[in-house]
Amino acid sequence: MDYIQSIYKNILEGNVEEVLSNVKQAIDAGLGAETILKEGMIPAMDEVGKLFEEGEFFVPEMLIAAKAMQAGMQILKPLLIEADVEPIGKVILGTVRGDLHDIGKNLVGTMLEGSGFEVLDLGVDIGPETFVEAITEDVDIVGLSALLTTTMPAMEETIKAIDASGLRGNIKIMVGGAPITADYAKEIGADGYAPDAGQATILAKSFLD
Numbered sequence: 001m002d003y004i005q006s007i008y009k010n011i012l013e014g015n016v017e018e019v020l021s022n023v024k025q026a027i028d029a030g031l032g033a034e035t036i037l038k039e040g041m042i043p044a045m046d047e048v049g050k051l052f053e054e055g056e057f058f059v060p061e062m063l064i065a066a067k068a069m070q071a072g073m074q075i076l077k078p079l080l081i082e083a084d085v086e087p088i089g090k091v092i093l094g095t096v097r098g099d100l101h102d103i104g105k106n107l108v109g110t111m112l113e114g115s116g117f118e119v120l121d122l123g124v125d126i127g128p129e130t131f132v133e134a135i136t137e138d139v140d141i142v143g144l145s146a147l148l149t150t151t152m153p154a155m156e157e158t159i160k161a162i163d164a165s166g167l168r169g170n171i172k173i174m175v176g177g178a179p180i181t182a183d184y185a186k187e188i189g190a191d192g193y194a195p196d197a198g199q200a201t202i203l204a205k206s207f208l209d
C-alpha cells in the first residue's frame with residue numbers, strides 16, 4: 001500500500017499515530033503537502049461523510065476520523081505556510097453560529113496564511129456580534145464557513161449584522177463550506193464564494209486588486 005492509501009485508510013479508521021507517521025514518511029519520500037491533502041486526507045473525510053450518510057458511521061467515528069485528519073494537518077501546516085512574509089492583507093475567519101465543523105475552515109486559514117494573509121481565526125460557533133466586534137480598521141476580508149444546511153442562515157444573519165454595524169465599508173465578505181453555492185452567496189449579500197481552500201486564496205487576492 002502506498003503512503004497516500006495508508007493515510008486514507010488510517011484517517012478513516014482514526015489511527016492518529018499511524019497518520020502522523022504516514023504523513024512524515026510521505027513527506028520524506030518527496031510527496032508535496034498539497035498532494036497528501038488532496039489525494040489522501042480530503043478524500044478520506046469525504047468517505048467518512050458518505051459512510052455517515054449510509055448509516056455505517058456514527059458521530060463518534062466521524063469525530064475520531066476528524067482527530068486523525070487534524071493530527072496530520074499539524075505536520076502539513078508549516079509546509080503550506082511561507083515564513084516571514086509581510087502580510088498582504090488581513091482576514092477574519094470563523095465558522096458561523098451553531099456549527100462546530102472546523103477542518104475546512106482551518107485549511108482555508110492555513111492556505112490564506114500560506115499566500116501571505118494575516119489570519120485572525122475566531123473559531124467555531126461564532127455569533128454575528130463576535131464577528132462584528134472583531135472588525136478593526138486593518139481588516140480587509142471576513143470569511144464565513146458553514147458545513148450544515150441548518151447553519152447556512154447564520155451566514156446571512158452575520159452579513160446583515162456587519163451591514164447594520166456600519167463597518168462593512170471596503171470589507172469584502174467571502175463564504176464557503178460544503179452546502180454553500182455561488183448563487184446562495186449572492187442571495188445573502190456576500191461578495192464572493194469559494195468551493196475550496198485553493199480557490200479561497202485566489203478569491204481573497206482578487207479582492208485586494
Ligand code: B1M
Pocket residue numbers: 042045046047048049050052053059060062063066098099100101102103104105107108142143144145146147148149150174175176177178179193194195196197198200
Ligand atoms: Co458533520 N456533517 N455533523 N461532523 N461532518 C457533515 C458536514 C455532513 C455532510 C455528513 C453527512 O451527512 N454526509 C452532515 C451535514 C448534512 C447537512 O447539513 N446537509 C453532517 C452532520 C449531519 C453533522 C451533525 C448534525 C451530526 C449529528 O450530531 N447528528 C453534527 C453537527 C454538529 C454541529 O456542527 N453543530 C456533526 C458533527 C461532526 C463532527 C463534530 C463529528 C465532525 C467535525 C469535526 C471538526 O470539524 N472538528 C464532523 C465531520 C468530520 C463531518 C464530515 C464527515 C467531514 C467534514 C470535513 O472536515 N471535511 C462531513 C461530511 C463531508 O463534508 N464530506 C460532515 C473535510 C474538509 C477539508 O472539507 O469542511 O468541506 P470542508 O471544507 C472545504 C470546503 O467546503 C471549503 O474549503 C475547504 C477546504 O477545501 N470551505 C471554504 C470550507 N469553509 C470555507 C470558507 C471559505 C471558503 C471555502 O471562505 C471563508
